[in-house]
Amino acid sequence: MSKNNIPLWQSICEKIKNDIFSNKYQVGNIMPTEFELADIYHVSRITIRAALSKLSDLGLIKRIKGKGTIVLNKRIKEPLLKIKGFSEEMEALGLVPSTSYANIYKQKASGYIAELFNTKISNSFVTLERIRCINDTNVGYFITYFSPTIDLELNSSIYYESLYALLEKKDILIDYIEQSIKAEMADKKTQEMLGLNKSEAIIVMKRKAYMKGVLVEYSVCKYDGKSYEYKMELKKS
Numbered sequence: 001m002s003k004n005n006i007p008l009w010q011s012i013c014e015k016i017k018n019d020i021f022s023n024k025y026q027v028g029n030i031m032p033t034e035f036e037l038a039d040i041y042h043v044s045r046i047t048i049r050a051a052l053s054k055l056s057d058l059g060l061i062k063r064i065k066g067k068g069t070i071v072l073n074k075r076i077k078e079p080l081l082k083i084k085g086f087s088e089e090m091e092a093l094g095l096v097p098s099t100s101y102a103n104i105y106k107q108k109a110s111g112y113i114a115e116l117f118n119t120k121i122s123n124s125f126v127t128l129e130r131i132r133c134i135n136d137t138n139v140g141y142f143i144t145y146f147s148p149t150i151d152l153e154l155n156s157s158i159y160y161e162s163l164y165a166l167l168e169k170k171d172i173l174i175d176y177i178e179q180s181i182k183a184e185m186a187d188k189k190t191q192e193m194l195g196l197n198k199s200e201a202i203i204v205m206k207r208k209a210y211m212k213g214v215l216v217e218y219s220v221c222k223y224d225g226k227s228y229e230y231k232m233e234l235k236k237s
Helices: 008-021 033-039 045-057 086-091 110-115 165-170 188-194
Strands: 061-064 068-071 076-079 097-108 124-134 136-147 176-185 201-209 214-224 228-231
Touching: 008 045, 033 045, 033 068, 086 097, 110 214, 136 188, 188 214
Parallel strands: 076 228
Antiparallel strands: 061 068, 097 124, 124 136, 136 214, 176 201, 201 214
């Protein structure tokens, strides 16, 4: 226990948190190791480990195997009820969005996807897989299916920037969105893509985007639950 009866690990947690907010440990950078932190704060590694565990739960840091502990500063909050893509939302928050992986290809659709787009199961769908980042930290694994009526270039290198900006260049302007959000355990593919452990939870957002009443794209966005949260603002009319 510390002098004011606060557990030592909690006291150290607050000190590290203050050092993060004061930019001693800057967003996107790798923090010192547990050994180094124990020396800096003059406590045991067990105390440091407990403090880091709490900071991880708060979404201030992310611990990645083989790389270290990355500073996230705070959970990224994406406002709902606005039609913006991931890149536009993050830029509006003063954050730097990017894509660390993009792969676009054609595949046969499942019955559900075919039903969504009101087409035959035998039809091929353009599918885009991407890993989205904030300040060079992977936070989301996105899978997007496009309407067969959209002509998209199968060149993965052009899908590292804003998807909605790319669609706008083709005069595809999203004017209505439906989306649902739930929490679930990360599947094996998402674990691999985001470097998550088996026991970690993710936020799954399913998004349908329409133009003039026609479904344009359907996305399943899987976010690291420690790094991302949604914020909803409702106003009385």
